[in-house]
Amino acid sequence: MTEPHATRALRLGTRRSKLAMAQSGQVAEAVSQVTGRPVELVEITTYGDVSRAHLAQIGGTGVFVTALRDALVRGEVDFAVHSLKDLPTTQPEELVLAAVPVREDPRDVIVARDALKFTDLPRGARIGTGSPRRMAQLNAYARGHGLDIETVPIRGNVDTRIGYVRDGELDAVVLAAAGLNRIGRIDEVTDFLSVDTVLPAPGQGALAIECAADNAELIAALAELDDPFTRAAVTAERSLLAALEAGCSAPVGALADLLADGQIVKEMRLRGVVGTTDGTRTVQLSTTGPVPDTHDGAVALGRALATEMLTQGAAGLMGERAH
Template sequence: MNDTSSRAERGPGDQRPLRLGTRRSKLAMAQSGQVAQTVRQLTGRPVELVEITTYGDVSREALAQIGGTGVFVSALRDALLAGEIDLAVHSLKDLPTKQPDDLVLAAIPVREDPRDVLIARDGLTFENLPSGARVGTGSPRRTAQLNAWARSLGLDIETVPIRGNIDTRLGYVAAGELDAVVLAAAGLSRIGRLGDVTQFLEPDAVLPAPGQGALAVECAATNAQLIARLAELDDPFTRAAVTAERTLLAALEAGCSAPVGALADLLADGQVVTEMRLRGVVGSADGKTLVQLSTTGPVPSSSEEAVNQSVRMGHELAAAMLDKGAAGLMGERVL
């Protein structure tokens, strides 16, 4: 029996530290530290961060070239299955849509702002970028939508592929190598850098990645006691929303690096969530062709039924997008 299994059987008085696996980046450490603090409060146990290097952290290739799907995740999952850590924190948008049977997404906490943001020189907004402006992004999804938006505005921009952590990407603008970069609002918020933002990009212009802004707390399926405690971190509305988005991604047979954007908005009548609107987009890199559709549906009061409804909506929207030619815009699909 490995150590993870034995931990599941220990009594509530166990004070051994819980080992939380995390990537080494500044952002990953910040968001894992926030989760660790909450887990300490929930369990009354110490939580230690275990830094793990993933293939996506060491490769300098573009994410689209190395596959994107799972490159920031596999090493953490291997450590979970080997009993080297008790739980792991992921950026949900990095997770493959197929969940392994021996691992559980025990909690998806309340989501941060899912939007993308522009950080541009001289406080510029996207609409005011000069002709020939160089805009950095490592995301085919952003590239497609930014180019489409620029075409609609009559702007002449060049999207430039970039890699690196948040500080590296912001440094390209500070050094004058790029006029702007596009990043996720949630990441900047978690490291206290929202002050660098010159424009929040509304979803009507640029839909975020499926699951963007949300975290996933994962542990071994055998660790029933820890799963039960971590469930207290779960936000059912966030889970329902990201389930719809990730089901759309899976049904399109697209990986994490495909040019797919998705966002599920939960609409409330007073204090009661009654309806979900799911929007999806797939686009060609040059922005000349976009397939962008949406669907709405009721949100049941039961958390389990809400997730089931999210799955149905994701499949329905994917089918409609494929009927409109989305498959031809995604390059190599994940089968």
């Protein structure tokens, strides 16, 4: 006898990493509350999880997402949770981004030996990161402020990366505040990098909840978890990324934030940066306008800033272009 639809557990597709499981578990609880149905996690291994190559070498775009989306299309899971910064900027027609919940802290952070701050690291300090975006901005800041650092490409989960510092192989590593928050390890951070120093990846700190486009009932339920301000912000950031024709491993940073007067939100500011990984050349611009109240409005904000950046030479600074 088949289980009644109303009581059947919803199947949530997730990557197997500790961080993915933690954030998917939090979403599962929220979805269970709004639907009244149990939610079970279905672990899926993605190409990005099994490949040991650096993201820039394996293409970056979609390597953590494709297997989850394939499982959705095949009906093996009902919905999936992604780190939004991992999503390619093109949305498949058969899938819909049903919810973008309230964003976590979008900043990058340093975990350094001896509880050091970024600007207190010794001359020749080795800083590990797998992100060309972080390398570009850290090296640019160091050049402009007389710091002597070496950025070292690394891969691996949070334990592996922090382990490089604990073992003395590196002086510091750069991670996302949101990820450490979600796995309860934010107390290991020795310095929070201001977004004026390092702009985050487009969509960093936000989650994307995706399901089949023809599942109207589930789309309606998941929509209750959507935060319109977060969605507008990440839409503008990802529009900038798409208009620069850059993959998610390209050295592009972007952040849209709300400018408020007291409790009243007045405007949205979008900042974007692209640079060479050695930090010798960067293009960084910003634009401010009314808070977009439509998807198209947020897209237009991103495109407008990207156009300005391209006229300033941004295209020539990106090592990887989307194919």
